[in-house]
Amino acid sequence: MNQNDVITISVIAGDGIGPEVVSEGLKVLEAGMGNAKLNIVPVDLGADRWLRTGEVLPDAELQQLAQSDAILLGAVGAAPGSKQIPSGLLERNLLLKLRFTFDQYINLRPSKLYPGAKTPLADWVVAQGPIDFVVIREGTEGLYCGNGGAVRVDTPQEIANEVSVNTAYGVERVVADAFSRALTRGGKVTLVHKHNVLVNAGGLWNRIFQRYSQQHPEVETDYLHIDAATIAMVQNPQRFDVIVTDNLFGDIITDLAGAITGGIGLAASANINAAGVFPSMFEPVHGSAPDIAGLGIADPTATILSTALMLQHLGYTEAAARIEAAVDADISERGDTKRTTSEIGDAIASRL
Numbered sequence: 086m087n088q089n090d091v092i093t094i095s096v097i098a099g100d101g102i103g104p105e106v107v108s109e110g111l112k113v114l115e116a117g118m119g120n121a122k123l124n125i126v127p128v129d130l131g132a133d134r135w136l137r138t139g140e141v142l143p144d145a146e147l148q149q150l151a152q153s154d155a156i157l158l159g160a161v162g163a164a165p166g167s168k169q170i171p172s173g174l175l176e177r178n179l180l181l182k183l184r185f186t187f188d189q190y191i192n193l194r195p196s197k198l199y200p201g202a203k204t205p206l207a208d209w210v211v212a213q214g215p216i217d218f219v220v221i222r223e224g225t226e227g228l229y230c231g232n233g234g235a236v237r238v239d240t241p242q243e244i245a246n247e248v249s250v251n252t253a254y255g256v257e258r259v260v261a262d263a264f265s266r267a268l269t270r271g272g273k274v275t276l277v278h279k280h281n282v283l284v285n286a287g288g289l290w291n292r293i294f295q296r297y298s299q300q301h302p303e304v305e306t307d308y309l310h311i312d313a314a315t316i317a318m319v320q321n322p323q324r325f326d327v328i329v330t331d332n333l334f335g336d337i338i339t340d341l342a343g344a345i346t347g348g349i350g351l352a353a354s355a356n357i358n359a360a361g362v363f364p365s366m367f368e369p370v371h372g373s374a375p376d377i378a379g380l381g382i383a384d385p386t387a388t389i390l391s392t393a394l395m396l397q398h399l400g401y402t403e404a405a406a407r408i409e410a411a412v413d414a415d416i417s418e419r420g421d422t423k424r425t426t427s428e429i430g431d432a433i434a435s436r437l
């Protein structure tokens with residue numbers, strides 16, 4: 086893309102702290118874009134929309150999202166005091182529906198312990214060296230497909246199934262992405278799975294991983310079962326560069342990864358359709374945090390870093406690096422000062 090392009094970004098600010106963090110994300114994006122122009126299109130979706138109209142993802146909104154260059158999402162989830170939203174409704178019919186419909190198969194979640202960020206890790210662990218890895222979580226398959234059912238519900242004989250879907254096509258494209266990302270980073274990929282128990286799915290993942298490993302001797306490879314990976318993440322996270330894993334293992338391990346690298350307020354993510362056929366979606370890993378919504382105290386850093394991932398994906402590599410550097414500088418100086426959401430946004434934007 087050229088610096089004179091107009092980039093159309095659909096913005097689902099969503100619920101709770103979503104609108105607060107998104108407005109800081111957009112502030113920083115505007116400041117960091119250089120000459121490129123943003124065409125921001127707000128898209129009203131989430132719990133509030135459902136409570137008002139009973140609609141989760143109408144066709145008109147889906148069309149708008151499909152036409153954009155990228156999607157920025159704040160957070161979706163019920164507001165305080167609102168009537169109960171059925172568990173899974175927004176997750177399945179909005180968030181996951183978007184990831185699936187737009188075939189966002191690379192769920193990219195970087196984890197970097199910025200100097201100055203707080204970590205619950207022991208000093209001896211931090212002293213081992215910089216912590217800087219990315220998790221590539223498969224985004225369209227696994228246990229997230231909704232491939233299941235239940236019979237005799239609510240009886241003592243109830244049977245409930247959730248079947249994990251793993252296709253050679255789906256696994257290969259994330260493994261390929263992991264190997265090519267490793268070449269632009271530290272040159273190492275770790276497969277995380279549980280192939281000693283999940284012999285069918287794990288076998289498929291492992292065989293494809295081994296094939297890529299043989300084809301790419303320049304990339305160092307490693308394997309950990311998911312349980313052992315949680316130990317490594319708190320005792321020796323420096324061993325990771327690129328982690329590739331399935332949808333549910335990736336969900337779990339990226340919460341842990343966020344927790345050890347400054348907390349959920351800093352954790353950014355990208356849902357990428359690497360084939361470029363559909364728009365990709367960028368969102369903080371955190372949720373709508375209704376308990377602190379409206380107080381102006383949410384940390385917008387995760388959303389700001391997600392905008393950097395967006396620029397990176399759209400090919401604005403330098404602008405993305407500038408935003409990341411501004412965040413890095415802000416984190417290293419923030420100490421224990423309490424700042425409002427917009428003060429953090431202003432401080433980061435003013436460095437651009």
Ligand code: IPM
Nearest residue numbers: 176177180181336339354370
């Ligand atoms: C995440 C979230 C989602 C997921 C939920 C809200 C469906 O936990 O983005 O990590 O499980 O993917």
Ligand code: MN
Nearest residue numbers: 336337340370
């Ligand atoms: Mn999660």
